[in-house]
Amino acid sequence: MRKSIFRLIFRKLRRHLPQLIGMTLLVLVGTAFFVTLYTIYLSYEDYANELFQTQGYADVTFYGEFDSDDVAVVEEEASIQQVQGRNVMDFRDGDITLRAITLTEGINTPYLYEGVLPVNSNECAVLNKHAQARNINLGDKMTVDGRELSVTALVASPEYVYMVQNERAMMAGANRFGVVFVSEGFFENTYNEIVALGDINKDTAKDLGETIGAVKTVIQSDQLNKVLFREDLKQIRTFSFVFPSIFALLIIMIIYVMCKRTISMERRQIGSYKALGVTGGRLLIIYTAQSAIMALIGALLGCIAAALLCDTIIEFFSSMFEVPELSFTFYPLLWGVVILACTLICVSAAIISVRCVLKPMPAELMRSRMPSGGKRILLERVAFLWNRMSFNTRYAFKSTLRNKGRFLAVFLGMCGSCALLTFALGFFNSAKYTQDTYFEDFIHYDALIELNPMLLEMEHPIEQYLDESSRALALPVEIKGKEYRLFIVQNNFDMLQLDTQRIEEGIMIPEYFAQQWNVTEGDTLMIDDTEVRVSGVFEQSFGLSLYTSYDYANDILEDFQLVYNVIFARDANVDALKELSREQGFEYSTQTDDKTSFASVMESLDTLIWFMLACAIILGLTVLYTVGLMNLSAREYEYMFMGVMGYPIKSIMLAHIKEAVMQLLLALPTGFLLGYGILNVVKTAFSGDNFVLSATIYTESYIYAGFIVIIMAVFIAIISRLRIVKLDIVEGLKVRDE
Numbered sequence: 001m002r003k004s005i006f007r008l009i010f011r012k013l014r015r016h017l018p019q020l021i022g023m024t025l026l027v028l029v030g031t032a033f034f035v036t037l038y039t040i041y042l043s044y045e046d047y048a049n050e051l052f053q054t055q056g057y058a059d060v061t062f063y064g065e066f067d068s069d070d071v072a073v074v075e076e077e078a079s080i081q082q083v084q085g086r087n088v089m090d091f092r093d094g095d096i097t098l099r100a101i102t103l104t105e106g107i108n109t110p111y112l113y114e115g116v117l118p119v120n121s122n123e124c125a126v127l128n129k130h131a132q133a134r135n136i137n138l139g140d141k142m143t144v145d146g147r148e149l150s151v152t153a154l155v156a157s158p159e160y161v162y163m164v165q166n167e168r169a170m171m172a173g174a175n176r177f178g179v180v181f182v183s184e185g186f187f188e189n190t191y192n193e194i195v196a197l198g199d200i201n202k203d204t205a206k207d208l209g210e211t212i213g214a215v216k217t218v219i220q221s222d223q224l225n226k227v228l229f230r231e232d233l234k235q236i237r238t239f240s241f242v243f244p245s246i247f248a249l250l251i252i253m254i255i256y257v258m259c260k261r262t263i264s265m266e267r268r269q270i271g272s273y274k275a276l277g278v279t280g281g282r283l284l285i286i287y288t289a290q291s292a293i294m295a296l297i298g299a300l301l302g303c304i305a306a307a308l309l310c311d312t313i314i315e316f317f318s319s320m321f322e323v324p325e326l327s328f329t330f331y332p333l334l335w336g337v338v339i340l341a342c343t344l345i346c347v348s349a350a351i352i353s354v355r356c357v358l359k360p361m362p363a364e365l366m367r368s369r370m371p372s373g374g375k376r377i378l379l380e381r382v383a384f385l386w387n388r389m390s391f392n393t394r395y396a397f398k399s400t401l402r403n404k405g406r407f408l409a410v411f412l413g414m415c416g417s418c419a420l421l422t423f424a425l426g427f428f429n430s431a432k433y434t435q436d437t438y439f440e441d442f443i444h445y446d447a448l449i450e451l452n453p454m455l456l457e458m459e460h461p462i463e464q465y466l467d468e469s470s471r472a473l474a475l476p477v478e479i480k481g482k483e484y485r486l487f488i489v490q491n492n493f494d495m496l497q498l499d500t501q502r503i504e505e506g507i508m509i510p511e512y513f514a515q516q517w518n519v520t521e522g523d524t525l526m527i528d529d530t531e532v533r534v535s536g537v538f539e540q541s542f543g544l545s546l547y548t549s550y551d552y553a554n555d556i557l558e559d560f561q562l563v564y565n566v567i568f569a570r571d572a573n574v575d576a577l578k579e580l581s582r583e584q585g586f587e588y589s590t591q592t593d594d595k596t597s598f599a600s601v602m603e604s605l606d607t608l609i610w611f612m613l614a615c616a617i618i619l620g621l622t623v624l625y626t627v628g629l630m631n632l633s634a635r636e637y638e639y640m641f642m643g644v645m646g647y648p649i650k651s652i653m654l655a656h657i658k659e660a661v662m663q664l665l666l667a668l669p670t671g672f673l674l675g676y677g678i679l680n681v682v683k684t685a686f687s688g689d690n691f692v693l694s695a696t697i698y699t700e701s702y703i704y705a706g707f708i709v710i711i712m713a714v715f716i717a718i719i720s721r722l723r724i725v726k727l728d729i730v731e732g733l734k735v736r737d738e
Helices: 002-015 017-054 068-076 128-133 202-211 224-265 267-275 280-317 332-357 362-366 391-402 404-442 461-465 511-517 550-556 574-584 591-634 636-644 649-686 699-725 729-734
Strands: 060-066 080-086 088-093 096-102 111-115 123-127 141-144 147-156 177-182 191-198 216-219 447-455 468-479 482-489 507-510 524-527 530-538 546-549 563-570 587-590
Touching (some): 002 017, 002 280, 017 224, 060 068, 060 202, 068 080, 068 191, 068 202, 088 141, 088 191, 096 141, 123 128, 123 141, 128 177, 141 177, 224 267, 224 332, 224 404, 224 591, 224 649, 404 591, 404 699, 461 574, 468 524, 511 530, 546 550, 574 587
Parallel strands (some): 096 177, 123 147, 482 546, 507 530
Antiparallel strands (some): 088 096, 111 147, 123 177, 447 563, 468 482, 468 563, 507 546
């Protein structure tokens, strides 16, 4: 008996192979997408955390001017295990900014790719990404601050998993920004940073920083490098769940429709099985085993495909971050859970669709199925329209709604493909819109110059070379336990699209912060230990900061000094700034620098978007083809009867096409709305304290998405025609019970 059941299972599997292959392909693509991204998520987290641990990523960093006595004070703190002072300084060489960092033993130790770490003051180790971008090799010479250094090593750093130059250039271009590690003899004896390892909390670190006179104290979790790391993990994880969720929904629908169709066609066989003593449990096994077997095959092939794809995707991601030895890692638990989940989803869908055969008696199942009576559709009641339609159009409307399961499966396939295409194309649009609104509408300056603090009434020498400028004070402030940047600007400030009148009345904050802090205009907010009024909320997408005026700051802040450390410049001569920065020792960033940083943020996401576009097309073709095969199989007798009655292939196909057009008319608008909804949900994973993605989809993207879905529907129609042409009366009579 057991052997007979196995033979029967494989016989039925062979009979429904085309539809099952389509289902298997959906499982394969969905599994490959999920396992690839989730493996990268797990691998990236594991390898990066290992790098942070083994290379001694500093738990706290103090910024300011220090000496050996300050280092000794930090070392005396009970929670500090190891501490060292160091120097970090940026030097410009034309368009290139080089950051020289003193090597510290056991803390923030560079990971060595090749060579040896520098010992002498005329040697340096170069960050590998910068070396690759500028084709720098071991033994080459580099000029840093006018001094010629010999490259002794190529390295990676736990501090520079991302090429973080500053708050504005969080992902600087590797060809424009580089890090070199030098020996202690390169700088003078004093330090401008103290780095420490230890189990120290934020409050203790802050108090310790105040003790040694630190200008700023940052614990590891607040370092921009670590913040970007957490945000990217969240983004990759979010993306990994978007597609598989839609794939799972469509797989359930296809299995449900396929099994219902099979049960309907094999009622007499099932009745015979039950009459011969086959139990309901065995019947369930017979009809669910097909889905289980193909789900297992699809999920396993998807995992194997993920293993082959993973390193390629990681290679694309390497433009965004650098973690040594990051590569595909086999996670048995992940594979096991995914394969089990795919199998359970498919089996559950099959059980739901075939459970209706367990209750009827054999005699009831062996009787011919009563055909469903034709029902008047709503459109028939509108006689004015109905009477003016051709027979073909009426037939298309009636047949479309006759089998709601098949109709819904095709509709969901078209809708799902359209939604994913709309989402993927909309992501491109959102990135472009975010960039355009920031650089073209929000900012009205060409360069941001950072200086040492000066009294507000004093003119900096650089201002003599600027056509238009505005002074401001940039301060780090703490809100709800996190550090943010506050710009205190002059009353006539016009370098940003801000309401200067509101700046005089309180603090203006970006809309994203207002949502995070649950405040609106007119509310109060605690900044450090001072209560301030929120005078306005505005949209800002990049380099999020808070803004207020000197007058308001002077009123609410104790011991406030009228100084400035930032100059916003408009119509500035960038070439002149390069020379002046070397002469006068200031840092600056231009619009070009900001645009390069923004492009670097979005560059790595392009890989995911193209991956999603390919999956969306595969999804559409697979679903439409699979459901199309089921639809044709179920209607062979109907089409055959139309042929016998004298209908030419052209008329039959015309009715078939009209059905597809009606499904498209319903699916495309729904897919557009669903795609926009997915984009609005997913955008939160790509928004943070430094960057906010605005969900926007351009009209042409809707057109492209709709056009691609229509092309897929046309392709399926051509395949359908080829099958309809091959129909003959004998084959049609075989399915006359439908």
